[in-house]
Amino acid sequence: MTRAEQAARTRQSALDAARALFAEQGFAATSLQDIADATGVRKANVYYYFKTKTAILDALLDERVSGLDALLAAAESEASVEARRELLIVGFTEEVVRAYRTVAPVDFADPAVRSVHGVAARLEAFTARAAMAFFGLHPSVDQLAGLAVMQDLKPVMRTLDHLPDEELVNVLQRLCRRLIA
Incomplete structure (x- = not known):
């Protein structure tokens, strides 16, 4: 898998995790750390693609x-x-x-x-x-x-x-x- 493919996969995983968490817990109750944990990456990885929860x-x-x-x-x-x-x-x-x-x-x-x-x-x-x-x-x-x-x-x-x-x-x-x- 190329670096670009891995990056696209990580970004999409963060979006998928955020979508599920926002639906389950609500937007306000979900943190970037929650999204990182659900994605299985460090919070810095989520920050790389999305600087804020609003960007997600x-x-x-x-x-x-x-x-x-x-x-x-x-x-x-x-x-x-x-x-x-x-x-x-x-x-x-x-x-x-x-x-x-x-x-x-x-x-x-x-x-x-x-x-x-x-x-x-x-x-x-x-x-x-x-x-x-x-x-x-x-x-x-x-x-x-x-x-x-x-x-x-x-x-x-x-x-x-x-x-x-x-x-x-x-x-x-x-x-x-x-x-x-």
């Missing part, structure tokens, strides 16, 4: 947003509102279930996370872009409320965790269609 949070947010950015870009190219909504609902629910089943999700609604400089602004900008794609220039307050609920489907997924992925995705899609109608 930013990297995890980048992971989450990159796929959704691509989905929004595809939806924005659709001419009809109905086509945009359907594309967004299908892509979003598939991504949410995939992330829920394969990686520990970071709770970006956690007040400690949202208080981190820049995170709330990034999330709000993303939400505004999603609202524009879903509803156009003048969403109703009911539509905005539905979109807000849609952004945190974890309680639904925990309740219906026993369902197979395809069925869970279908339930979430039906729910999202009702939320933004």
Whole structure:
């Protein structure tokens, strides 16, 4: 394994450990030492890749947003509102279930996370872009409320965790269609 490959592996291990710890303990209760311990490296190794816990949070947010950015870009190219909504609902629910089943999700609604400089602004900008794609220039307050609920489907997924992925995705899609109608 090359040095670059080892470096990439160590960086990703730190991100994976942080994601799991943030989900388990919360952002505020997780230290860089906790992340280093879970990664199996010295804290200095984590510092080499991430100078702060906030830098790790930013990297995890980048992971989450990159796929959704691509989905929004595809939806924005659709001419009809109905086509945009359907594309967004299908892509979003598939991504949410995939992330829920394969990686520990970071709770970006956690007040400690949202208080981190820049995170709330990034999330709000993303939400505004999603609202524009879903509803156009003048969403109703009911539509905005539905979109807000849609952004945190974890309680639904925990309740219906026993369902197979395809069925869970279908339930979430039906729910999202009702939320933004």
